Amino acid sequence: MIEFLPLPDDHPDLAASPMLRGARHILGYALEHEGIGLTATKAFKRDFVHWAVENFEWPGKSPEEMFRYHRVVNEADFQPLELLHFLLIRLRLGRHYKGRFLATNDGRMYAGQAGALFDKLVPFFLLAMDHAAYSRIGEAPPGNWDTWLNVMNVEIEDGVSERKLFGVFYGEGLDWDNDGRRQIGTFSSCVLKPLEWAGLITLQETREPDGRTAHMIFKAPLWRSALKLETDEMVRPAVRH
Structure with missing residues (x-):
């Protein structure tokens, strides 16, 4: 919910x-x-x-x-x-x-x-x-907002990398250097970008060990003030204002 x-x-x-x-x-x-x-x-x-x-x-x-x-x-x-x-x-x-x-x-x-x-x-x-309609790739990732938001509610509480979060939903092993490039790009365009534009998450640019640009994902204050989710009780610390 x-x-x-x-x-x-x-x-x-x-x-x-x-x-x-x-x-x-x-x-x-x-x-x-x-x-x-x-x-x-x-x-x-x-x-x-x-x-x-x-x-x-x-x-x-x-x-x-x-x-x-x-x-x-x-x-x-x-x-x-x-x-x-x-x-x-x-x-x-x-x-x-x-x-x-x-x-x-x-x-x-x-x-x-x-x-x-x-x-x-x-x-x-x-x-x-339909976020895929205005993305560069034109495809939607498998899943739905109920799953994405409730899982992210727990996983990004202390910040998580874009690649690690993708792995939580779709399995480890895929990366920007292999067949995961398209899938990760689709997830970013259709899930992460809308959440950032809504003001619910922030993306902070960082660097991979090889120098590649990467992003860390954090909840914005608006996430906690505007959203009520089924997994709220699983979040540590479970604080609501």
Whole structure:
């Protein structure tokens, strides 16, 4: 069982959720500027895309990194923005009207309610979205969120490497140097990345003995404040706030 706990709008842990922060930026900008301009294909125009790159504070998507590879950045080049655009329309918090993205009445209301917006946006993003659809590999790993979250609840309490966590679910032996490259990449794209973007885990870059870049996975404070899981009693220390 997975339960998201309601959080008050001023809960300090909410500030660490990239998804929530990005959604509030979009809605706030649309309300302040009477909408956001759209291209002929109904993507956000470049002036707003550049503003979003500079203000979203998205993990792994710093302005320096984005503009290093793109002289100009379109919505399709900034995947988090493209995804949030879709989600806000899908959840009826925004709509397209006469060439602009506008906040709906619900969007206007939720823009000022961080806790309620998190509860509406993040569970849907995490549990209902097809994360393989926007991953580079295009495949989903075997498993489900109930299993992944309850096992991770125990395994990452003190931090664990990406490779070791993959081994917990799918067996030891697979590595980036062998047939495991694709499987580990799929697990990272469809499970770890969504959790990081939701603000529930953090990935800290480290180095393997051979110098290869690796990641350690830790629970973010929001994991403990927002999630209620069946394995909570197995976590040491089993602390809930």
